[in-house]
Amino acid sequence: MTATRSPETGTGEEPAAGPAPARSRRAEVRRVRRGLGRRAQGARRRVRRGTRRLAARALQAWRSSLQVRIAAITTVVAGTVVVIVSLVLFSQIRDQLLDVKRQAAIDQVQAGVVYAQNEVTGIATGDAASVRSTLTRAVNSLLERGGAAGDFDVVMVYRPGNPDRTTTTRRPLYEALPQELRAVVDSGSQASKYDVIPDAAGENRPTLLIGAPVLRDDQAPDRIELYYSFPLQQEQESLSLIRSTVVISGVALTLLVVGIALLVTRLVVDPVRRAAGTAQRLAEGQLEERMAVRGEDDLARLATSFNAMADSLQRQITQLEGLSQLQQRFTSDVSHELRTPLTTVQMAAEVLHESREDFAPHVARSAELLRAELDRFEALLTDLLEISRYDAGAAVLDAAPTDLGVLVGRVVDGMSTLARRHECELQVTRPEDAVLAEVDARRVERILRNLVGNAIEHGAGHPVEITLAANPSAAAVTVRDHGVGLSAGEAQHVFDRFWRADPSRVRTVGGSGLGLSISLEDARLHGGWLQVWGQPGAGAQFRLTLPLVAGTDLTSSPLPLRPVRLRRPGVPR
Template sequence: MTAPKPRGSASQALRRLRLRWLRFTQPVFGPFRARWNNSLMVRTMTITGLVTGAMIAIAGVYLLTSVSNDLYSSRRDQALQDSARATVQAQRMIDSFDQADRGGLQSLLTSVLRTVQDTSASQMIDIRRQQNQAPFPELSPVASTPSALGQAVSDELSDAVLVAEEPQYWQAVTFRGEDSKVAPGIVVGSSLKFPAGAGVFDLYIGYDLTDTSDTLSFVQRTLFITAAGMMLFIGLLVWVISRVVFRPIRVAADTSRRLASGEADARMPRQHDEHFDVLSDGFNDMADTLQARIQELDELSVMQQRFVSDVSHELRTPLTTIRLASAVLDGQRDTLEPGQQRAVEVLSTQVERFEALLTDLLEISRYDAGRVTLETEPTNLVHLVDEVVTALRPLSPSLIEVRPLGGYTPIDVDARRIRRIISNLVGNAIEHGEERPIVVTVDSNPAAIAVAVRDWGVGMTAADAEHAFDRFWRADPSRKRTLGGTGLGLAIAREDAAVHGGFLELWSELGLGTNFRLTLPRHDDVTNYLSPLPLVPEDVSEASSMKDTTGGWLRRPFRRSVRAPREGKA
């Protein structure tokens, strides 16, 4: 039994056929297709041109067909009337002949040919005796003028004249001259009855329609030239109208683009049209309101930055005094009671956290004010990561493994800031790793170096991952904290990465853990690069989410194995 085909096979075949057609026509129609998709003016002009061309073509075909039919019908009617007149005149001559004069029949045939020739407007005449009659030696069976008429008479026309149900018959033919020149024409056939037993003769008169064909060709050329002129005129008219109609739209687009690029004084001029003027006034009012709001926000931002900086600096002095007092009390801890010793310990811890918070606030204020300077030096990231992990291992209840797959070549970075990024990432893994192993991977490619910190802890939802780099945001504020923290670590880490021309990204899923990836370019002139490490860990299913915190899909040059080690083993 033959297995049924999948339902989607037909749609897949059509999709493949469509893709092949698009690939085949891309060199020819690709630029026009892109212009079609991006320009309303091109679509309007194209549709108008096609509709106008179709209307002109239909009108031209109708006019040409009507003129052709009228010319042909008129010429045919003239030929039939002329042939009928010549036939009647010839039959009268035959009827007036003396039937007893059998020897004069040949002269009668010649006279009939001459009479038809003189009466008819055509000089192509052929008179022939019908077949299937008794021989009549006194009379020649054929009399004709020198012409191509004899070859043009078909068997169908001869049979119709032989039956003679109508007075005359006609047929459209093609005449071929001695020089092989082809000419259209009409052949009209009728019968002549000769006396004295001579029998019945067929009379064929040919009419050349070359003049009618020339007239029709002239009409065709005239219609074609007229249609081409109309298409050019209509195309020019549509182009001019489109330019006029779409000019306000182009002005609006240009103004909005200038406004978006930072030209706060960009405004849309009036277009002398009631509807577009309403649009211009509304757009300009919106721009004024937006400019005012931006100025207010800039002033508030400057005030906020100055406030944070001033407060941080002002708090340094009392904080130093409190720290000195805390140090004095800590030095006398042995002489204090147990409750007082605990109070001194708490005071010392909180002073350290307060100092860390002031340091982070000052750093954020520097980034906001744009006063960050890098002190770069050649740095081996593998050694730097090893130093950070070595310093944090005593604070971690779980195993921390460093996997240096690459990145041994030193690069110029601010070692203090990179060390702060790694410390924040590893500290975050310790806080949320649920005492499971943590893997720190370093790798590189010709354009970039990357550091990934992977934990198998609680993870985060997609909504939480979008806010992970926000200031003072915590996924779960109620959790017990091992290393403290101010809620500014990841925000500062992303700023530190950005100031180096790199990026800090996050992948996380609830119950599967978290993976942070820091990617730095090797040189300042590197602007387009891919991270050598995958953002989504290899041990995660292909069906899992592959989005970063910005919602964009990441491209990976290749994938490496990053597996969770077993607990208790390196």
């Protein structure tokens, strides 16, 4: 059976028209929910970031400011003391206020019991109307009598032998009395209790309740009980006012103590800050800086002593600078002055050396020794002139793109003769690609010659390992020997001028004792590092690290300072 739908009626479209808006509304709700969720997450992230920033600022202020620490500690201590004193004081005031109220209420109740005994004497116990009338008259009389305890309410209870016939003047108040209070009064004793009782309007109020039995002379089996209800509304208002006063006074006292502490701390910290600033400027070279001296107190004596110390330091530094300049000038002048006679002596020694075959054997040997020592003397003068240029700040870096691999190979070729003489093998490890760096090739080659020469001399015939490596910003060369090694104390002095680890050991290579000092200055001139690692019996390793681009700062080295085979896990480079 086939159904036909007319285009005019649109019946073919209407079944799908209903769900489409519902789906679009649900999709819109989901989009809104996702948007709200993203906004909530973003807000939480911003709150966390803000909290972390505030915590970091507070921690930084705590660490860097003595005044902040003293203010915080004073606030905590003063606040704690004020809170404890306020609690103790408020507790004493409350107890005293309530004790006065309770004592006045007890006196009033006792007077009321005596009056009620006189009123209920001869009460007609069999007549309920007479009993109620007598109780009502007694209660009204007690209310009119008043008392020193303030506002109160009274309930009298007549209890014959059958409790079902209990008669009271105010049933709601009697039913609100605590059972333990009624039980004590029912046993024939007077009792009091603080409790929350609804007033005439039905609102719960803190109340002092006192109950007492009314004894009759005729010793009848029925009993009469008298209950007083003293609202503590006025006392509560007074305690609220006292509490507010104590809180305000405590906060004001705490702020006052903190303010006094800040003022006193500032009076002490400001001179210290001025002294720290003056000391920093002195450390930066401004030797004429002095502290202002005000008054004659301890801070003034501190400033006077500081100024005296600064004067002494300035004099000593000036003297040392003068001596240093004199020493540098002396070294430079002597080195230059020795050049001319040394050249003359070298020429004469060269003539004698070339003619040594014509001399007697001992004279020929003297000519050879003379030439060798003059060569060593010339190397010493060269090093002295170089170190004097560094001391005078006249050293200039002539940087140019250089292939460090080629430079290392040239150094190894030049030191091969010395290595064969010491029966030492030079092992070179370098990358296949060229390592180009903007360096002064002459100075870098001098550094490597010093390092390789020292490694050969101290290597005790073991192989010397030379490694070249590079990363995107730096290149490094390590020279490793397996000789006697260095202790931690010796490693600290290895770059000192004229320092030797073992002064009694005879030098076989020969040198001025300035090679490593000059090498360190050459590395610093490039903006690089020259570092040493050593271990007694395990050899030593020197590492030269240079930036690939002149003038850039180094952040890391491509090679570890400690040899890989000895490096423990977790040891930083």
